[in-house]
Every structure is written in C-alpha cells, then in structure tokens.
Amino acid sequence: MSKQFNYLDELEAEAIYIMREVAGQFDRPALLFSGGKDSICLVHLALKAFRPGKFPFPLVHVDTGHNFPEAIKFRDELANKIGEKLIVRKVENTIREKKLQDAKGKFPSRNGLQTYTLLDVIEEFEFDACIGGARRDEEKARAKERIFSVRDEFGQWDPKMQRPELWNIYNGKINKGENVRVFPISNWTELDVWNYIQREQIELPSIYFTHERQCVITEHGQLMCNNEFLDLDDTDRIVTKNVRYRTVGDMTCTAAVESEAYKIDDIIKEIKEAKISERGATRMDDRVSEAAMEDRKKGGYF
Amino acid sequence: MELLRFFTAGNVDDGKSTLIGRLLYDSDSISTDIIETLTRQSKTTGANSQIDLALLTDGLRAEREQGITIDVAYKYFTTDKRKFIIADTPGHIQYTRNMFTGASNANLAIILIDARNGITDQTKRHSVLCAILGIPHVLICINKMDLVNYSETKYKEIETNYLIFAKQLGLKNISFIPASALAGDNVVKKSENMNWYKGPALLEFLETVNIAKEKESDAPRFQVQFVIRPQTLDLPDYRGVAGRVISGFYKKGQRVIILPSKIESVISRIEVNQKEVNIAERNQPVVLHLKDNIDVSRGDTIVPIESLPKTEKEITATICWMDNSSFIPGQKIVLQQNSFRTKAIVKEVISKVDIHSFLEIKSDGSMKLNDICKVLIKTAEAISFDSYSENRGSGAFILLNENTNNTIAAGTIN
Numbered sequence: 187m188s189k190q191f192n193y194l195d196e197l198e199a200e201a202i203y204i205m206r207e208v209a210g211q212f213d214r215p216a217l218l219f220s221g222g223k224d225s226i227c228l229v230h231l232a233l234k235a236f237r238p239g240k241f242p243f244p245l246v247h248v249d250t251g252h253n254f255p256e257a258i259k260f261r262d263e264l265a266n267k268i269g270e271k272l273i274v275r276k277v278e279n280t281i282r283e284k285k286l287q288d289a290k291g292k293f294p295s296r297n298g299l300q301t302y303t304l305l306d307v308i309e310e311f312e313f314d315a316c317i318g319g320a321r322r323d324e325e326k327a328r329a330k331e332r333i334f335s336v337r338d339e340f341g342q343w344d345p346k347m348q349r350p351e352l353w354n355i356y357n358g359k360i361n362k363g364e365n366v367r368v369f370p371i372s373n374w375t376e377l378d379v380w381n382y383i384q385r386e387q388i389e390l391p392s393i394y395f396t397h398e399r400q401c402v403i404t405e406h407g408q409l410m411c412n413n414e415f416l417d418l419d420d421t422d423r424i425v426t427k428n429v430r431y432r433t434v435g436d437m438t439c440t441a442a443v444e445s446e447a448y449k450i451d452d453i454i455k456e457i458k459e460a461k462i463s464e465r466g467a468t469r470m471d472d473r474v475s476e477a478a479m480e481d482r483k484k485g486g487y488f
Numbered sequence: 489m490e491l492l493r494f495f496t497a498g499n500v501d502d503g504k505s506t507l508i509g510r511l512l513y514d515s516d517s518i519s520t521d522i523i524e525t526l527t528r529q530s531k532t533t534g535a536n537s538q539i540d541l542a543l544l545t546d547g548l549r550a551e552r553e554q555g556i557t558i559d560v561a562y563k564y565f566t567t568d569k570r571k572f573i574i575a576d577t578p579g580h581i582q583y584t585r586n587m588f589t590g591a592s593n594a595n596l597a598i599i600l601i602d603a604r605n606g607i608t609d610q611t612k613r614h615s616v617l618c619a620i621l622g623i624p625h626v627l628i629c630i631n632k633m634d635l636v637n638y639s640e641t642k643y644k645e646i647e648t649n650y651l652i653f654a655k656q657l658g659l660k661n662i663s664f665i666p667a668s669a670l671a672g673d674n675v676v677k678k679s680e681n682m683n684w685y686k687g688p689a690l691l692e693f694l695e696t697v698n699i700a701k702e703k704e705s706d707a708p709r710f711q712v713q714f715v716i717r718p719q720t721l722d723l724p725d726y727r728g729v730a731g732r733v734i735s736g737f738y739k740k741g742q743r744v745i746i747l748p749s750k751i752e753s754v755i756s757r758i759e760v761n762q763k764e765v766n767i768a769e770r771n772q773p774v775v776l777h778l779k780d781n782i783d784v785s786r787g788d789t790i791v792p793i794e795s796l797p798k799t800e801k802e803i804t805a806t807i808c809w810m811d812n813s814s815f816i817p818g819q820k821i822v823l824q825q826n827s828f829r830t831k832a833i834v835k836e837v838i839s840k841v842d843i844h845s846f847l848e849i850k851s852d853g854s855m856k857l858n859d860i861c862k863v864l865i866k867t868a869e870a871i872s873f874d875s876y877s878e879n880r881g882s883g884a885f886i887l888l889n890e891n892t893n894n895t896i897a898a899g900t901i902n
Contacts, residue, residue: 193491193571195771202773203732206713210786210827234761235730235773238723239716322562329561348559349895350585350810352592353884354732355824359893373573375564 194382198231201370203354204333205235208315208368209242211358215315215368216308219245219272221257221264222434223390224319227371227379229264230388243317244271248303250296251278252415252436260391275307292417293410295439305341308365315358315366323375333372339363376432377457384450393431396448400426408441432457489566492699494596495575497587497614502600503631507669507690508576512565514676515691559583560590569695579610584843584858585810587617588898592884595699596625598690603636603666606646607653612844619657619846620806620860620900622880625697626654627663629690633682634668640684657846663697665690707795707874708736709882710768711826712788716775728759728775729784734826734881736795738768738776746782747789747799747872754779787828789872789882797882799872806841807899808860811889815855821896823867825885831868832887838862855897862902876900 208215217232219225232241245265249258265272277296280303281288289296308316322329332351337343349357358366371379383390401409402416403423410416412424415438429442430453447453496504563574575590577583591597597618601611618626628650636642643666654662665674666685673679674689688696716728738744742755757777758768768774778784791797809815815834823832839848841860848862855861876883887897
C-alpha cells in the first residue's frame with residue numbers, strides 16, 4: 187500500500203460510505219442542516235460523496251427562531267454557494283398552527299417544540315431518511331444509538347428494539363410511515379471534527395471563533411449571550427467577555443465559553459486541554475435529568 | 489495515527505465496564521462534568537465510596553437501574569499513538585445478538601476472565617464468537633488478580649488451560665495480561681504487584697499491537713453503491729460508479745468483469761473527490777469509470793478478470809439468529825451483502841453450533857433467538873462472494889424479514 191490510511195481517512199471513508207448507502211436505499215432522503223459545525227461537515231462529506239452530481243437530497247433546517255443570526259446567514263450562503271436546495275420550516279409557524287404553548291422561563295428553550303416541526307416536515311415531504319450530524323461521544327443515550335436508527339410513525343426511538351447492525355451492512359428497509367435517522371459521523375469525537383475541519387479547511391460561521399459579546403451569567407456559571415428572547419431582571423449580571431461557541435444550538439440554551447481562540451489551531455489546543463465535555467459546557471437542555479436525551483429521542487427528537 | 493476498533497466481552501461481575509472505565513479514567517479521557525455526574529450517581533446506586541466506573545458505559549435508564557449492560561455502547565478515546573473505538577458489549581447469553589453487533593467490526597477482542605473462577609462457560613462462548621467472526625486478535629485479560637494474591641501460578645494455570653481450549657477453535661494471535669481493573673494493576677500503568685509478568689500493560693498493548701497485517705484477502709473487491717449521473721449541460725454523458733474498495737486495490741487500465749452479469753470492461757478512470765488518481769486503495773470511497781457504456785447498477789460487484797470470487801445461487805453459511813420470532817421453514821427472506829440484496833430462502837438447517845464447544849450438533853430444523861446454525865441458503869439472484877475466513881468484507885451478510893423488515897440473522901459464508 188502506497189500511503190498510510192490514517193484515522194481521519196477511515197472516519198471520512200465510513201461517513202461517505204454511509205451517505206451513499208442512504209442515496210442507494212431510500213427514495214426521499216433529506217440532510218438535516220443547522221449551520222453548525224457537525225452539519226457543515228456533513229455537507230462537506232456529501233460533496234465528496236456525490237459530486238459532480240447533485241445531492242440526492244435537499245438540505246432541511248428546522249428554524250426555532252432562536253438561532254444565531256450568524257449561523258442562519260452562513261446556512262443560506264453555503265446552500266447558495268453549492269447550489270443545493272434548502273428547505274426551511276419555522277417552529278414559530280408550528281406553534282401558531284398547532285396552538286402550542288411557547289417556551290417560557292428565563293431561558294426559554296424551543297428544543298422540545300422543534301420536534302413537532304421536524305415531524306411535520308418529514309410528513310410534508312414524505313422523507314424516508316433524515317441524515318443528521320449527531321455523534322455518539324456527545325451523550326450517553328446517543329452512545330447507544332445505531333447508525334441507521336429506525337423510527338416509527340411518531341418519530342419515536344425504542345432503544346430496546348434496535349436492529350442489530352453488523353459490519354458495514356446497513357438495513358434501511360422500512361414500512362410506509364416509518365423513517366430512518368442516519369448518523370454518518372456517529373464515530374467521530376469533537377476533536378475528530380475539529381481535526382477534520384482543519385485538514386479540509388472547511389469554513390465555519392464566525393461565532394465558533396473568539397469575539398466580544400454581552401453575556402448573562404447563569405446560576406451554574408454558564409455564559410449565555412444576552413438576547414431579546416431572554417427574560418432577564420435586575421438581579422442578572424451582564425458582562426462583556428471574549429467568547430466563542432463550542433456547539434451552536436439555540437441562543438436560549440447554548441452557552442458560550444471564554445476563549446481567545448481565533449484560529450482552528452487554537453481551538454484544537456483548547457479542546458485538548460478542556461476539562462469539560464462539549465455538551466456539559468454548553469447545553470442547558472441536558473442538565474434536566476440523567477435521561478434527558480434518552481427521553482427526547484424516544485419522543486422523536488433526532 | 490491509526491484507528492483501532494476493539495470490543496470487550498464479559499459481565500458486570502467480571503469487571504468489564506470497570507475495566508473500560510479505568511482505561512478512560514486513567515488516560516484522562518473523561519471530562520470533569522462527567523466525573524461529577526458519576527460521583528452523584530455512584531452515591532445513589534449505593535456502591536462503595538469510590539466512583540462506580542461501570543456507570544460510565546451504561547447509558548440507558550434500564551441499564552442503570554438493573555446494573556447490567558443490555559446493548560452495545562460505543563466509547564472513544566485517543567492517546568498520542570492511536571485513536572480507539574470501544575464497543576462495550578453485554579456478556580449475558582440472552583444478549584448474544586448485541587455482542588455480535590459490537591464485535592463484527594472489531595480488530596481485537598478483550599475477553600475478561602475472573603482469576604478466581606478461571607475459564608467459564610461464558611469465556612468459551614465469547615471465544616467461539618470470536619472464532620466465528622474471525623476477530624484477528626484476542627486478548628485474554630485475567631482480571632481480579634488482587635483477589636488471588638497476584639499469584640503467578642494461578643495466572644499460568646489459566647493461560648495453559650485457555651490455550652488448550654483455543655486450539656480447537658483455531659483462534660490466532662492470542663495474548664494474555666494479568667490485571668486488576670478495580671485497583672488499576674496493568675491497565676494503564678504497569679503493576680508493581682506482579683513483577684513476574686514481563687509483558688506490557690493493557691494500554692501499551694492496545695497502542696502497539698500490529699493491526700496493519702491482519703489476515704485479509706488481497707483480492708480486489710468492489711461493490712457499486714450508487715451511480716452518479718449529473719445529466720447536466722456540462723456533463724451530459726458522465727456516468728461514474730460510486731462505491732468503496734472492499735479489499736485489495738484497483739488500477740486505471742485494469743481489465744475487469746461485472747458480476748453477476750459477467751460483462752467485461754476496462755477501468756478507464758478512477759476519481760477520488762473529483763480528482764483523477766491511478767490507484768484506488770482498500771477502504772477508499774471512489775468513483776470508477778468503465779470504458780464501455782454498459783449496464784452497471786447498485787449491488788453489482790466489479791473485480792479483475794484474473795481474480796474472480798465465487799458467484800452462486802446456493803451458499804452454506806454460519807448464521808446467528810437475531811430475531812425474537814423463531815425461524816419458520818419456508819419463510820421468505822431478503823439477503824443483504826453490503827449493497828447487494830436478493831430474495832432468499834433457508835433451504836436447510838444443516839446443524840447447530842454448540843456455543844460452548846464450537847462442535848456441530850444435530851439440528852431439529854428450528855432456529856430461535858441467539859442460536860448459531862450452519863445453513864444452506866438459496867438466493868433468487870446469484871451472489872458474488874468469498875468465504876468469510878478469506879475476506880470479511882465480501883463473505884458477510886445479514887438476513888431481513890420481508891414483512892417486518894427487521895434484521896433477523898447475521899451470517900458468514902463458509
């Protein structure tokens with residue numbers, strides 16, 4: 187063999203293989219795209235898997251209305267640049283149409299509500315497979331999920347009924363109404379993603395790099411960006427810090443970390459030294475209970 | 489940096505989860521917030537004052553409640569030398585199918601033996617499974633050495649007995665390490681309690697075991713996943729065959745044959761990420777172009793004419809039944825080998841494999857959950873394959889239930 191196949195090549199090969207399996211096995215797949223680093227990597231992998239052809243799926247974004255404007259701008263620019271179709275469905279509309287109660291509290295998270303919109307958009311376009319950027323190292327329930335994860339008509343995940351998944355053979359056969367969530371970068375860690383972004387020189391939204399921002403300090407000491415959706419009072423301390431985001435979710439539930447990293451090299455160094463996990467550092471939605479993610483997934487969340 | 493995939497087999501009682509927890513913990517792979525959560529959980533589960541490292545791998549509520557591993561959990565860690573993917577699999581007999589799942593992709597198996605008990609039925613079962621799946625390296629970790637006073641005699645006795653047993657299975661590359669996962673002996677750091685043991689600690693072993701030269705066929709194998717046809721004004725006639733090189737390598741200009749249609753052609757161009765290359769290597773996702781405009785579609789196999797696999801409509805295979813519903817004679821099924829699918833039927837259950845001895849015993853024709861059987865399968869379309877012992881990539885398949893679509897069995901072709 188002429189060159190050393192290193193671990194990033196192997197992870198990349200696995201992800202491309204999985205994407206092509208989706209293209210080969212399903213009639214109406216979709217790629218869930220948020221403008222965050224993991225789904226940006228998915229787009230990059232899809233380019234490698236299908237060019238010079240078009241993607242065999244549209245990009246789909248469930249817009250909670252609480253997204254970072256930088257991520258939304260990046261989303262639109264990227265879709266435009268690669269000339270692929272982007273479908274956006276807004277949680278706001280779902281709330282209005284289904285007369286749902288909007289999120290409340292100081293940090294109102296629409297995390298639970300976006301499941302409704304996701305299930306609606308799957309129904310609207312009859313998607314039979316949705317590719318997502320979830321990784322097993324993020325969370326312990328995700329560590330248990332298959333790469334091809336079959337969901338019933340209600341989008342529910344049943345951890346006890348998972349199909350055995352062996353070798354590189356993926357069974358995407360489903361009955362009408364069911365759909366499969368597919369996770370091509372299941373085996374990547376946060377650090378792998380950054381090493382890959384660096385190697386492939388993938389562009390990212392600016393909020394991943396250091397910038398000055400007004401933040402509110404939460405009771406757990408997390409830094410939440412000060413924005414119009416928060417319900418603050420006089421007791422809240424607002425500070426200005428140099429921060430960046432390790433993960434890009436909603437402005438209402440994703441915390442920033444203090445950082446001076448303005449290059450990918452710096453970010454990689456920071457992650458190697460970081461003592462707190464990606465979701466632990468930044469997500470308020472997982473703090474609710476030991477099984478918060480398991481429960482959300484059972485309810486249709488991806 | 490290389491990637492090593494390994495799986496651990498055993499029960500909570502053997503200290504399997506503790507061993508993984510120890511590996512992650514002592515190699516600084518666990519974040520402080522997760523340790524905090526663990527400390528909190530360890531208190532509620534009423535374990536002793538130490539952190540219960542097993543809680544690291546049991547990710548589902550039911551597993552935490554029952555203190556057992558039900559399904560495979562994947563864990564990741566990286567050292568300066570390698571990236572590791574651990575499939576933590578349940579050891580109990582009723583979860584054999586989950587163990588198959590976790591083990592199928594592994595380069596290496598860690599089988600835990602409790603030094604006090606020596607070889608048990610479970611050890612045998614897991615070893616048989618390694619033999620069926622052709623796991624290239626087997627590491628026997630003789631654990632809980634602290635509870636036998638770090639006795640070399642005890643260790644040697646288990647080693648000798650295991651080697652006798654393993655001989656009949658045909659396992660290769662067997663290694664032994666005496667350890668105590670709970671106390672940390674020979675996991676990340678070399679133990680000072682066992683100076684008689686001259687080999688490496690577990691982590692060093694994992695970092696250095698030679699995985700490059702796994703016994704794997706060099707015969708070039710490629711299967712079509714998807715045909716790329718842009719049909720645009722710029723590229724009206726572009727027709728690229730996308731797939732992954734399963735084994736061996738392919739060269740530009742090579743004479744090939746498409747199976748099962750048996751049409752010959754020549755590889756006119758190889759692309760990786762839209763750039764032309766001369767050679768497509770094992771594992772690489774590539775796009776092949778063929779000189780002649782012939783019909784090639786998903787599931788077709790492309791091989792050099794001088795290196796043909798078998799192409800047949802009848803195969804004998806060893807399968808593990810994975811469905812809750814038992815096999816029904818005459819049941820219509822679908823066989824999937826990588827991207828190739830065909831209708832199939834199990835014609836005969838030839839014998840049952842005794843999971844503790846690897847001996848074939850007489851079959852009554854039934855197959856139920858976790859049974860391992862030798863079967864004769866007839867397929868509607870011819871399947872191109874190698875025997876699994878020669879090529880894991882082209883000799884493995886799964887069976888699907890045509891009605892429920894569930895994966896009901898996994899098989900290796902004899």
